Amino acid sequence: MNFILYDGVEWKKLFPITLTRPVSEIRLGLFTMKERWEKYLGKNVENIITQSFLSKKYSQKESSYFKDILLINSSFLPNEELIQILFSLKENEGIFFENKIIAFKKTNFFFKKEDILSFPLEKYKKIYYVKKVIHIQYPWDIFINNEIVLKKDFMFFTKGKKSFSLEGKNHIICKDKIFLEENIKANNVVLNAQLGPIYIEKGVKIMEGSVIIGPVSIGKNSILNIGSKIYGGTTISTFCKVGGEIFNSVIFSYSNKVHDGFLGNSVLGEWCNLGAGTNVSNLRNDYQKVTVWNYEKKDFFPINLQFFGMIMGDHSRSAINTQFNTATIVGVSDSIFGYGFSPRYIPSFFLGGIQRKKKFLLIKFVIQLKL
Structure with a gap:
């Protein structure tokens, strides 16, 4: 399974900090968002999906097609409850906090920005909700x-x-x-x-x-x-x-x-x-x-x-x-x-x-x- 962090609607709300970086490179606590996810997952993040002008520096691959992946919204911070649910996800299942998407699993996924920013609820086979999570929406x-x-x-x-x-x-x-x-x-x-x-x-x-x-x-x-x-x-x-x-x-x-x-x-x-x-x-x-x-x-x-x-x-x-x-x-x-x-x-x-x-x-x- 490959883990991918992506910029959701929060990227624009986090200006001016995100004018020059994806959300995954924001630092707070001891780590950047990406470093923290990697430590909780115990694996490296496979790729970063961000704005095109930032992709040249921060994305590992240019392809828009991904296979067997977990897509994670970079603006959420991982915790034990979230990680436990994340590893149990099956095809087309997602995790939400209130009405905001945190992560979803796809076997085959062709990336289109609009799909991630407004991925409709009815497309999920099953939805899990977490009660408490830190969400970085504004600087x-x-x-x-x-x-x-x-x-x-x-x-x-x-x-x-x-x-x-x-x-x-x-x-x-x-x-x-x-x-x-x-x-x-x-x-x-x-x-x-x-x-x-x-x-x-x-x-x-x-x-x-x-x-x-x-x-x-x-x-x-x-x-x-x-x-x-x-x-x-x-x-x-x-x-x-x-x-x-x-x-x-x-x-x-x-x-x-x-x-x-x-x-x-x-x-x-x-x-x-x-x-x-x-x-x-x-x-x-x-x-x-x-x-x-x-x-x-x-x-x-x-x-x-x-x-x-x-x-x-x-x-x-x-x-x-x-x-x-x-x-x-x-x-x-x-x-x-x-x-x-x-x-x-x-x-x-x-x-x-x-x-x-x-x-x-x-x-x-x-x-x-x-x-």
Whole structure:
């Protein structure tokens, strides 16, 4: 049997994070969605079905015909109940959560995008329903669920494994909830796992005065600058450089937040960089629920969240002392600078800040007057 992950309707809802990747490459907890499915299945994923412009990088084969397969919606996270049902599926049987399809089995399948996005219920011989599963539908679901996923991943992945010891003079609290891989350099740091586990991969360097309060995951070869303050619900991926204060956030690989400044309830894509003194507001002054930019409706809409910092797409960066407002959406390859708070929605390939937006609106108004 071959396992295939596919992008459902969630792919568009997860912009700007999925503008440059399939849903299966989203990271939260200790793993990407694909890595987590492979660990639970005990087998490699045979292929990724995604948008055509992403297939060249992420798909293993170009063929649209598949045989003896289980198709799995990448936006769902596996659990024990789901895996048990999955391996019992027979031809044309599917698994649903509420009215959303998680997986189905086919002996012969010719892929058409519309078939997967709206596969009708009557085509299934039998339907199984799961009562509880984590579903990542919007980019803010990443940081909302990260704390609970970190705890589950830690229990699943460290079972039966032995942690390395940490050399140097360090203050370790709840050692049994801390798992360390080899070649970690740390001295005069605090690791506190009272509120949740801490997982640190190989080659990580933690400089003096840093404090980590779990649940937290630090990816391999990442560097924590002097006096870093890392709070629970945070995932820092591989080859990152971080500093300052980070709370309940997910930072994808090769991204930097090296200097002082606050980042909370946020997601940073790959190859992002926050300049010195960059701060992200995660709470409105009036304590109200936030509104967030919707890429499909091209407008802001309300969501049931009070704490929301920023979602930043890949390859975007901010200049020194940049101020991001609550619930800001930043596209891909932006360069943000200038005085005042930046706009709460910044489209991809944007250069500048609030002053450029005002100038653009003024020019547009003048043109309209002339017409």
